[in-house]
Amino acid sequence: MAWIIVTVAVLPAAMLLALAAVIPRRVADAAARRVRRWVTAIATLQLGIAAALAVGFAMRFVMGTEAPAAIQAGFPAAGAWPIHLDGVSTLMWLMVSFIGWVICRFSIRYLDGDPSQGNYFRWTGLTLAAVSLMVLSGHLLLFYVAWLMTSFGLHHLLLHDPGRPAAQRAAWTKFAIIRIADVALAIALILLDAEFGTAFLGEIFVALGDIAAASPRLQVASLLLVVAGSIKSAQFPFHTWLPQTLETPTPVSALMHAGIVNAGGYLIIRTSPIVSAAPWTLAVLAVFGTVTAAYAAIVMTTQTSVKKSLAYSTIAQMGFMMLQCGLGAFSAALLHVLAHSMYKAHAFLASGNVIAERTAVGVMSTRSVGSSGPMPVALPGLVTWLAAAVFSLGALAGASLILGLDPSTKPGGFVLGAVLFLAITRWLEKAFAGGDRQLVVRSIAVAGGLCLLYAASYRIVDGYAAGSVPAASLSALQWSVIGLIVGCGFAGMFLIDQVTSRPQLSGRFGRWFVHAGNGFYVESTLRRVFGSLVSS
Structure with a gap:
């Protein structure tokens, strides 16, 4: 039963990856309506599967041993599985699927008539698939490949309009900074594989229970995980790429701020048993998070651009989320990621209404209605x-x-x-x-x-x-x-x-x-x- 659950879970991501790999840009743009219909349909399918798994996990948790046998045996046990399904990954996957589905639906009208909308949906599908695989992965190599694919897909989305110099500058600045995180994560995963003799997360988590004190190699790996997660989540001073990415279409901004920028936080939450083995790295993370949250919150209040204010708001929220991880409050950090994603996706997708909303507020204030x-x-x-x-x-x-x-x-x-x-x-x-x-x-x-x-x-x-x-x-x-x-x-x-x-x-x-x-x-x-x- 478990292998069926795993296969069904990765099926939408595999379909989106195949769609992006098989259909070239020229064909995608020529058949834009068909491509966007396929990508949106697959995103809808993934949302349905993610919701079913979340409900199944909740039933197993609430009902305990009284849950139906299919639910009790459905989720694979922690161990040598390339897909790690537990409460953390299930909740995150549900959030990613929902945000991806909303953005696909919103983009249909937003990019209607755009000559490159077929290519846009092609890369959006690949990015959604990469984030999904990263969230569900239970193997270090699969996690790293999905991590790289996420950056690869986002880079092409940022260059949706390559003729704009600001878009070029933002995409390549982000490319250069995130490569530092990629190198740090690669070294950390190599050290973890050498330390535990396995690349499966389930087996690593089990082995950590028998460790009394972290070895120097494990402590270095924990620190590198903190560095990689901090850079990916736009922590100070590596935050500068995020406010520059305002030249991209609004749905891409929503996807980036509501989903992709959370990858660093998810890395810390997912590997929290590893990072907690070296508690001093949590202290480092708490300091970085506090500095980032305070700095970005101050800068945010001085911005006159709506999207730039939202960008610094994201940086501040990511800083607070990293602070929560540094304090060991990983459940609170997970809740923060979920709530912030929903809020920020709505904020970006509704940013075009800000002028009308401010005008309405001004009229209401002059009338003093309800005072x-x-x-x-x-x-x-x-x-x-x-x-x-x-x-x-x-x-x-x-x-x-x-x-x-x-x-x-x-x-x-x-x-x-x-x-x-x-x-x-x-x-x-x-x-x-x-x-x-x-x-x-x-x-x-x-x-x-x-x-x-x-x-x-x-x-x-x-x-x-x-x-x-x-x-x-x-x-x-x-x-x-x-x-x-x-x-x-x-x-x-x-x-x-x-x-x-x-x-x-x-x-x-x-x-x-x-x-x-x-x-x-x-x-x-x-x-x-x-x-x-x-x-x-």
């Missing part, structure tokens, strides 16, 4: 912040109690809880400062609902990931250092947001606002390094 008048007493700034802090803390505590979550038992629970506390407090503070009683009540209700939704989603994802991700084993000193760095980073970002949100900035802060708007010139500096590749 219940100012609050009886205008609260001072400190009192407003304290009130927002009390309500946000109550929302987080209430959600945890209702769903039985104890932050002290979860890796990085208090650190991540403090970050969420700052975010909700800042949001409620803005609502309270407006002085509209109805807005305050709605904001408190929404904050409580969001906390409940997050806690419930975490319980579901943690149930799927149970047994696939390890518990964090950092020392007290490492926790102290990580907590200090994370606390300083997010507290500093909170203070900067407080200062820059004032209507008028002083000359000193005005200058820093300009510097932040230019990304503190990191992009222009690295462009000099990789710019020569554009003409190569």
